[in-house]
Amino acid sequence: MRLTNRTYDEIQPGDSAELRRLITPDDLYVFAVASGNTNPMHLQDSDLDGDGHAERVAPGMFVASLLSAVLGTQLPGPGTLYRRQVLDFHARVHAGEEVLVRAEVLSKADGLVRLKTEVRRTSDGAVILSGEAEVLAPTEKFDRDNLEIPGLVVQRHRHFELLLERARPLPALPTAVVCPDEANSLGGALLAAKESIIAPILIGNAAAIRKAAAEIEADLTGIEVIDVPSDAAAAALACALVHEGRAAAVMKGHLHTDDLLKAMLDKATGLRVGRRFTHVFVMDVPGQPEPLFVTDAAINIAPDLATKVDICQNAIDLAISLGMDPRVGVLSAVETVNPAIQSSIDAALLSKMADRGQIKGGQVEGPLAMDNAVDMAAARTKGLKGNVAGRANILVVPGIDSGNMLAKQLSFISHAEGAGLVLGAKVPVILNSRSDSPMSRLASCAVAAIHHFAGTAK
Structure with missing residues (x-):
């Protein structure tokens, strides 16, 4: 990212700058946390007027804050300090809509620059807010490349x-x-x-x-x-x-x-x-494009090959009922078969069994290390091809130790929520922990219900 500014001496009346910004639901959550304004009208799923539709109204001060993006990065740019901002609000903008944010220099004197500011909705040109800003313009030139800003992952x-x-x-x-x-x-x-x-x-x-x-x-x-x-x-x-x-x-x-x-x-x-009972954590990991399964992390301590077949098949069946394309990554410490590492041998056998139709309904690949199971760049670096490496959505772990550690790492370090279900029984078994959040408990019940009714519809 490169930033440059316009110094006070460079600025002339009539100069202008603008940016376009698509307002997303994540923007509203970030602003709610940063500002403390948790008015439900500004959040994703709240319907305060009872019309059956979530309002998702962008807070007025969030929209106004976009003006500072133009002033602080373009005109005048880095080094700018606010002295005054007048705001008039004319309409509302919602998550999912794009706005055009614009600033135009009206005058300058004694180091101060006065600018006309406005935000319009791009779809119809409606003015969302208008006003004037007065800023202290920078006197020193700034021109820098590779400016890094930490990324944010919204824990939705x-x-x-x-x-x-x-x-x-x-x-x-x-x-x-x-x-x-x-x-x-x-x-x-x-x-x-x-x-x-x-x-x-x-x-x-x-x-x-x-x-x-x-x-x-x-x-x-x-x-x-x-x-x-x-x-x-x-x-x-x-x-x-x-x-x-x-x-x-x-x-x-x-x-x-x-x-x-x-x-x-x-x-x-x-x-x-007939099948072994196996446990699946359905993990909602912030930033991941779909749910991530971890199995078995709660029941089978040191599963043998036959048990791992059932672990794979149960997870595949659950993924299908949830509408997912099952891609099973069988984990080991390495991505090549090593006779000294039993999990790598089991993984290779499971992969071949899936090729021969002994495991049905999904793609199974292994052995895979954790990095090249879920990260495409890591998979390509190791020369791994196919549809599973780098894109696995079902992780079959070697045993309960590694599975439990992985699931808890996702929960407590990556801020994931986990729904727990036991499969292989006559009916789904909802397995919650006392430390589970309300969302985890609800999700476990939802997964069980979807899985059950998907089975009865066949």
Whole structure:
């Protein structure tokens, strides 16, 4: 980026400068955080006038701030300092619209430059704001190239927002919620119910469930609560409700995952259907073009080749139900087969099995290191070709250690949200952590609902 200025001596009345700017939803979020103006009318999804459409009105002072971009970078340019700005607002501009920002020199005297300023909407020429600025113009020439400004990644979770939009019109998914007897687990289920994504059946200690509801001031009217004496009994009853057709999903509450899975793995009364149970984190990583799957990071500790086949297939099936093109990158420490690294051998075998139709519905490639699985430049540097290297949207990890570390790194360093689902059972199993955000809990339920109804539509 190159910046030059016009010094006071160079500036003449009639000089002008302008820029065009497409206003994006991210602009509105950045301004809300930077200014503290969190008026919902300026944000992406708020409908304050009840007409069924989000307003997405750009804040007036954000639009006005674009004037400083012209003054500070073009006319006069670097070294300019504001003395005064008069603003008259005439119309509104919204996210998705382009504006033309213009400044014209009216006069200069004693180091001060007076400019006419205005912002117009480019689509119809409407004046959004007009006014005058008075600035101290620079006296020293500035001309510099390669000026770097740190980039910003807005921590919006667009992919989860889209999943929620897809899930809301679907019928509420009847869901057996096992032991929701503390605030977080109960709150997540009730939040999804409020959004009409699930229809919860609460199973567990009824007194503890009602106590948790009182703590979060939640009304359980109209929600079925089934009183059972223990965690094991609650998990077994959830399986029974699935077999009876009363529940089409299971949701983990405040109990150990092992206690929930033990009931589901019971050969006589559980939910096994032939494949291994595998876990998928559906990650909404800011800046990524689509959701990123990490599997298996929660159930299978050191999966063998046969288990990895099911891990791949379950993830591919889920990706298809979410409308994605499954591109499976099987991870190892290296991108070449090394007989001393078992994960690289397994990855190569999985890739060949997919070529032979033993894994269906998606492209599988491996071994891939993390960098060349998700970064196109890294893949090309290593000479890797094909549609998966650099573009993987499903990451199959060597084992639970690496998978758990990767998922938590994405969450706590890359600010991702993660939806958790167990696949391979008769119904999807929603697996949340007590530390999960409300968005993660909602997204987990949305993924389960979309996956279930995609399966029933086949």
